[in-house]
Amino acid sequence: MTELTNLTVAEIRDGHRAGDFSAVEVAEAFNANVAGAKALNAFIVETPEHALAAAKQADADRAAGTLKPLSGVPIGMKDLFATNGVQTTAASHMLEGFVPRYESTVSQKLWDAGCGMLGKLNLDQFAMGSSNETSYFGNVISPWKRNDGGNAALAPGGSSGGSSSAIAARLCPAATGTDTGGSIRQPAAFTGISGIKPTYGRCSRWGIVAFASSLDQAGPMARDVRDCAIMLENMAGFDPKDATSLDMAVPNWEAALSSDLKGKTVGIPKEYRLDGIDPDIDAMWDAGIAMLKDAGAEVVEISLPHTKYALPAYYIIAPAEASSNLARYDGVRYGLRDLPQGAGLQDMYAATRAEGFGPEVKRRIMIGTYVLSAGFYDAYYTQAQKVRTLIARDFEQAFASCDVILAPTAPSAAFGLGEKMADPLAMYLNDVFAVPASLAGLPAMSVPAALNREGLPLGLQIIGKAFDEQGVLNAGLAIEERAGFTARAEKWW
């Protein structure tokens, strides 16, 4: 059955439709891979019965001639999406044992499209992290190893590290991710897969555990660009239950895929050329520029002058929103309660939150509380929101002279687990290329482009204009066709 788990979403969909195999065979093959990959710790909860039930339905629908867009395709669900009757934790102790009585809009759309769920994927706690080392349920391990003969365990990226690890290891053909400041793109780059964060508002946030509401956006992760287009079509769409949901029709992104970039202009932001960056990153970027020229695009240098201020602005805005959003975990309505002997309500709140949140979550709540507190609000938060306006304006001006922007996804390949945990700032800097597009709400994707000298995948990032996911996907496809990235992690788990 190993062949079935090598198929893409499109191949599973089309092969099932054509009668080449049954959906049950596909689900069983992926369930077996999931069950055999405990060493990766990619899943918090496995749901083989959910995948099988959807597969049986898909086979029945095929017999009845009532196939749905994704009938027969099993996927992984990041454990940030509320799933009715299935534990939803955001990888936190706070929500351990929380079993929603409702379904998130995005996951419901995928089930309605015929998908089955293989399980709930591990992540950084409350999606706060860039290496999947802040999960209460343990680190996710990347399937990739360096080619130096060593055996160092590598980070799958974060926060969607369970999603990236599981897809790279063929535990699922696609998965959901969420991206607040790079949490889809950076893990995709670290594991040699693709992932797209659509325009802010394309996918409903309803039922997604909130981190920073003005930045949080769901998107798909998969092995190629076509699969990302297919998944996104089935995740996006207007939802009256999300006040910031875009009331726009969902384009048929898959049908309009085209890697012919004639007449398109690609911008290369000069501020993303960092001093002292790994030469493999710059070499990959230059190769990417050549690929897009080969696809017919014109390439121009652009300037995004406020780039260096994006990360510090993000690390004010995101913690500020998080401190507000996470105020809901009070030990009263759901989740953990720690009630010390004789404690009153205030002590119960403080004890519950001390017990239920991990160190990185506490750190961000504390930063957020401080920058929003009386006397500091204007100096930190208002200033950051003004800088955010300038960052968005940078993009607006750049897009006057180009259609998409090409840049590296991350400043390095995957690092070893533990290598950056001692210094929160060093970890934050890993998102330097990902955060600006998040602050501006723009669609952005990562596609695998090369291996570095250690044999590890590197990703190229394409940033597009608001609502132009098509332009992003098309440029991604042009790179995918030319990079010919077929490397995969050798199985050790």
Next chain:
Amino acid sequence: MAIDQATVRKIASLARIAISDAEAAAMEGELNGILGWVEQLGEVDVTGVEPMTAVIPNTLRLRDDVVDADPLTGGNRRDDVLANAPAPQHGFFGVPKVIE
């Protein structure tokens, strides 16, 4: 501007997170590192720049003024709402006594 341990304890109290003296000491260094780094935003000339309020221009919608228009977010779901409560009592959320 550097913050001291008393400020760390004050922030923790505002955030309703209990911290030990050892944690406060560790956080003092971490928070100062992060806050010192974000202070570079002060260099940016923001004269005449409005703070961002909506990343993608959008208008706030009003839903129809109908009771329980959406069954998922409407009323009459007490059991669902209480299903994950740590200490539900008599159809309510239970909390420690707050009035003497």
